[in-house]
Amino acid sequence: MEYSTFGRHVAVDTWGVDFDLLNSAEFLQNHMVEAAEACGATVLSVQAKQFDPQGATVLVLLSESHLSIHTYPERGFAALDCYTCGETVDPQLAIDYMLAVLKPKSAYAKKLVRGMGELQVEEPKMKQIELV
Numbered sequence: 001m002e003y004s005t006f007g008r009h010v011a012v013d014t015w016g017v018d019f020d021l022l023n024s025a026e027f028l029q030n031h032m033v034e035a036a037e038a039c040g041a042t043v044l045s046v047q048a049k050q051f052d053p054q055g056a057t058v059l060v061l062l063s064e065s066h067l068s069i070h071t072y073p074e075r076g077f078a079a080l081d082c083y084t085c086g087e088t089v090d091p092q093l094a095i096d097y098m099l100a101v102l103k104p105k106s107a108y109a110k111k112l113v114r115g116m117g118e119l120q121v122e123e124p125k126m127k128q129i130e131l132v
Contacts, residue, residue, distance in 0.1 A: 005115030007065065009083040010091045010124050015076055016105025022073035025049060025056035031101045032060045036067050039093035041084060064089045069098070078102060085115070092124055 021027065025048040036043050042063035049057045054074055060067040064084040071078045080098055082091035092111070099107060113120035 004086060006087060007083060007085040007114045008091050009081065009112040009114055010095045010109060011081040012095055012107050012109040014078045014080065014099070014102055014104035014107045017076050017078055017102045019073040019076065021102055022071035022076070022078055023054050023056065025058060028056055028058045028069055028071070031098065032058050032067055032069060035094040035097035036060050036062060038097045039091060040089045041094065067094050
């Protein structure tokens with residue numbers, strides 16, 4: 001059996017996000033799991049940490065790799081990233097889902113194509129999605 005090492009890694013810095021959205025590990029955990037499921041990933045486990053006086057980190061371990069967020073509510077900033085191996089799960093869908101939840105005033109993203117030799121850096125095609 002031949003294995004593929006191909007993977008995509010999308011990293012996004014978001015600014016201008018509401019303090020309360022970034023300061024609830026429980027809220028973020030729920031939406032991060034939904035984002036992982038929305039992109040077709042298999043969730044293996046979740047770790048979440050609420051910091052004092054503010055901030056949160058959530059890591060969703062995927063069969064395909066991971067989805068994570070680190071927040072600085074006092075600055076309206078969140079660092080998001082999603083890495084998935086293989087071609088069947090698109091990490092951009094998870095990122096788009098979280099951007100729809102967080103509604104940042106600005107977002108800066110890069111996509112790395114990994115496992116093919118030299119890293120390829122691309123500008124991801126971010127979509128505006130509406131949550132139902």
